[in-house]
Amino acid sequence: MHFPGLLSLQALWVALSHAMQHYPSVWGHYDVCKSQIYSDEGITWDYMACQPEATDMTKYLKVKLDPPGITCGDPPETYCALENPYMCNNECDANTPELAHPPELMFDFEGRNPTTFWQSSSWKKYPKPLLVNITLSWNKTVELTDDILITFESGRPEQMVLEKSLDYGRSWQPYQFYATDCLDAFTMEPKTVHDLTQHTLLDIICTEEYSRGYVWKYDKTVRFEIKDRFALFAGPRLHNMASLYGQLDTTKNLRDFFTITDLRIKLLRPATGATMVDEDNLSRYFYAISDIKIQGRCKCNLHANTCVFDGGKLSCECEHNTTGPDCGRCKKTYQGRAWSVGSYLPIPKGTANICIPNNPGPVNCECFGHSNRCSYIELLNTVICVSCKHNTRGQHCQLCRLGYYRNTSADLDDENVCIDCKCNPFGSDNVRCNGTGFCECKKGTTGPKCDECLPGHLWHNGCQPRVCDNELLRCQNGGVCHNHQRCQCPVSYTGILCEKQKCENGGCDDSNSGQGALSPSNCPVLLLLLLLLTALLQGISCHPTL
Ligand SMILES: *[C@@H]1O[C@H](CO)[C@@H](O)[C@H](O)[C@H]1NC(C)=O
Ligand SMILES: *[C@@H]1O[C@H](CO)[C@@H](O)[C@H](O)[C@H]1NC(C)=O
Ligand SMILES: *[C@@H]1O[C@H](CO)[C@@H](O)[C@H](O)[C@H]1NC(C)=O
Numbered sequence: 001m002h003f004p005g006l007l008s009l010q011a012l013w014v015a016l017s018h019a020m021q022h023y024p025s026v027w028g029h030y031d032v033c034k035s036q037i038y039s040d041e042g043i044t045w046d047y048m049a050c051q052p053e054a055t056d057m058t059k060y061l062k063v064k065l066d067p068p069g070i071t072c073g074d075p076p077e078t079y080c081a082l083e084n085p086y087m088c089n090n091e092c093d094a095n096t097p098e099l100a101h102p103p104e105l106m107f108d109f110e111g112r113n114p115t116t117f118w119q120s121s122s123w124k125k126y127p128k129p130l131l132v133n134i135t136l137s138w139n140k141t142v143e144l145t146d147d148i149l150i151t152f153e154s155g156r157p158e159q160m161v162l163e164k165s166l167d168y169g170r171s172w173q174p175y176q177f178y179a180t181d182c183l184d185a186f187t188m189e190p191k192t193v194h195d196l197t198q199h200t201l202l203d204i205i206c207t208e209e210y211s212r213g214y215v216w217k218y219d220k221t222v223r224f225e226i227k228d229r230f231a232l233f234a235g236p237r238l239h240n241m242a243s244l245y246g247q248l249d250t251t252k253n254l255r256d257f258f259t260i261t262d263l264r265i266k267l268l269r270p271a272t273g274a275t276m277v278d279e280d281n282l283s284r285y286f287y288a289i290s291d292i293k294i295q296g297r298c299k300c301n302l303h304a305n306t307c308v309f310d311g312g313k314l315s316c317e318c319e320h321n322t323t324g325p326d327c328g329r330c331k332k333t334y335q336g337r338a339w340s341v342g343s344y345l346p347i348p349k350g351t352a353n354i355c356i357p358n359n360p361g362p363v364n365c366e367c368f369g370h371s372n373r374c375s376y377i378e379l380l381n382t383v384i385c386v387s388c389k390h391n392t393r394g395q396h397c398q399l400c401r402l403g404y405y406r407n408t409s410a411d412l413d414d415e416n417v418c419i420d421c422k423c424n425p426f427g428s429d430n431v432r433c434n435g436t437g438f439c440e441c442k443k444g445t446t447g448p449k450c451d452e453c454l455p456g457h458l459w460h461n462g463c464q465p466r467v468c469d470n471e472l473l474r475c476q477n478g479g480v481c482h483n484h485q486r487c488q489c490p491v492s493y494t495g496i497l498c499e500k501q502k503c504e505n506g507g508c509d510d511s512n513s514g515q516g517a518l519s520p521s522n523c524p525v526l527l528l529l530l531l532l533l534t535a536l537l538q539g540i541s542c543h544p545t546l
């Protein structure tokens, strides 16, 4: 008995366990760059797209505050937070470790009570705005993998902007605006991340969700929602990461959206807790941040699964014979083809797009992919491609063979760059055609491929001039036009259109000259005579044998 269902299940299990050997950890995580495979040719490597694990990126950043002297405590001052009992009548003194609030405290371990925090000096110069820029730099491209969370101990600012740079701080773009009143602060309609769709995901929004410090006094965090944005492609619980990866693979803008080298938190107006600022007690207004959470991974262009922090600098440990801080180019001797980023597709293993060794030869052997062999011609001191394929020819296989023409909308390295001229062998003079595929036609023939006839011509293994028809070129004297090519004449007529009598009164053709004197009516008599003569001659010659 056969159990096809059972058999295929078994086959599936074999295939699965085979796959598990190659991908030891959960698939779709791209955490393996290569694995050994055992084949008929022995042990070889199988290369895969790979990326480092996501991790806490705050351990690797440099922080810079603007203006530089904005941290409280120099000179010492007392302050009193609006709603926080731990923060009233406290003193900030930069020179006393227990009373100092330096920027590092934004990134230290939280979980103690009271928490440790960075704090700015208070709003003594009101109504001049209290502005602080906090710039976080990695000197490395980083891909964000989770929400950015900023925890304020002083009430969340009434206005702030989160900005990003992708070019090490040379240029900046806003990531998100935050305000108690978006229209008033930034003349933007208030939105939330839930207003975004797959099509508007890259829109920069202003949100009022994270600014109302004293309405929601226990909520101290300002969030930049990465996961909600991922969810637009990967589904609510990010269960379909394959879909997100597929999208990231094909949409550079999307990939870049989540990629940063620097972040900047622009604090524009502290929490006041009221519409009016208490001008007599400005020590109530300041910024204090206890924690910043940033999860991400080194961007290694899917060519590394490890990123090292060495000498204060992050860099990818590049595989696939790539190099550079982001594995962004091929090693010097592995430039046999152009570098390219690894691909998440096909799911789940992706494509490594490894760099391959340089072509051998005194100079680069460039054949647009139509040959992988070159030959050095000493006499000309030059290298030419050998055996160009795909109907190409020339030093770099950059021309089309005779009988083919160049498809100008295809790239030179396209396998189908040369198109067959397809000249009709009967209608054209040769196999050659011009740059738009027009062949060279014989007389009477036309059309791009020389397979049509000019007026007055007929196709018969090429175009032949029309001899007769039933109109102007009518066969004469009862002749019948045969295929427009010839007149079938009655016995006594000849000529292209049967226009000539075979034996006219005035004189006949040379071949009939012997009977010139005879009228056509006499011909049967002559024939009879001839037959008689033949019979007689035959009778004489045959006698002896009788
Ligand atoms: C903060 O950065 C902005 C550029 O985005 C700059 O114009 C501004 O002067 C900076 N503010 C401070 C206080 O340095
Ligand atoms: C950033 O990294 C590069 C090397 O990739 C190094 O030359 C440069 O000095 C670093 N810049 C900073 C500010 O650390
Ligand atoms: C400032 O405000 C705090 C708390 O609201 C209060 O305890 C303090 O007395 C005020 N100081 C002045 C000078 O008004």
Ligand SMILES: *[C@@H]1O[C@H](CO)[C@@H](O)[C@H](O)[C@H]1NC(C)=O
Pocket (backbone or CB within 6 Å): 045, 318, 319, 320, 321, 354, 357
């Ligand atoms: C680089 O290329 C060499 C030669 O093809 C190969 O042996 C080696 O495994 C490659 N390295 C990586 C990391 O792919």
Ligand SMILES: *[C@@H]1O[C@H](CO)[C@@H](O)[C@H](O)[C@H]1NC(C)=O
Pocket (backbone or CB within 6 Å): 407, 408, 409, 410, 411, 414, 416, 419
């Ligand atoms: C020429 O190449 C383009 C691009 O590859 C292709 O779309 C087109 O069909 C080709 N034309 C012909 C006639 O083969």
Ligand SMILES: *[C@@H]1O[C@H](CO)[C@@H](O)[C@H](O)[C@H]1NC(C)=O
Pocket (backbone or CB within 6 Å): 434, 435, 436, 437, 438
């Ligand atoms: C090819 O020949 C045709 C017909 O003579 C002409 O219309 C066309 O412009 C020619 N193309 C080129 C590239 O010379």
